[in-house]
Amino acid sequence: MKNLSKVLVLSSFSVFALSTSCYYDNYEDMYQYLPDESCDTPLSSFSADIQPWIDAQCVSCHGDVSPQAGLDLTTHANVAAKAASILDRISRPEGDGLLMPQGGSPLDQCKIDGFSVWIDLGTPNN
Ligand code: HEC
Numbered sequence: 001m002k003n004l005s006k007v008l009v010l011s012s013f014s015v016f017a018l019s020t021s022c023y024y025d026n027y028e029d030m031y032q033y034l035p036d037e038s039c040d041t042p043l044s045s046f047s048a049d050i051q052p053w054i055d056a057q058c059v060s061c062h063g064d065v066s067p068q069a070g071l072d073l074t075t076h077a078n079v080a081a082k083a084a085s086i087l088d089r090i091s092r093p094e095g096d097g098l099l100m101p102q103g104g105s106p107l108d109q110c111k112i113d114g115f116s117v118w119i120d121l122g123t124p125n126n
Helices: 002-025 046-057 076-081 083-090 109-120
Strands: none
Touching: 046 076, 046 109, 076 083, 083 109
């Protein structure tokens, strides 16, 4: 009888441990506020998700040789240092004169959300 209650205590503990660990590992529960349903995973890896759109849509003007506004976006350190200002410029509504990329098509919401999550993570060089 004593052993049986030990087994019961142990098994109910492991059920509890399993259910809580599943909850905290669930990405969608952590990032529920993402508005775009099609954006399952926030695009928040610097090298895999962020640098490619910066290279394609920003570096033509913000390169390392005489960059517009003195803003060189070719390195992780420079992007991290200007992250708040970049988020502000890429999040502006269409038609706003300060929207970046200047003269290009606005970034899709998934990339903007990913950039915002990357800032929340502490702008890692990931
Ligand atoms: C066609 C050229 C061009 C492209 C492409 C471009 N920019 Fe710009 N950017 C400018 C110019 C010119 C300015 C200065 C005028 C202004 O502040 O709007 C500027 C200013 C900025 C500023 C403000 C800098 C400061 O210190 O105040 C940020 C941030 C910025 N751009 C980010 C970006 C990002 C991010 C992209 C890519 C998504 C991008 N830009 C693409 C031309 C460009």
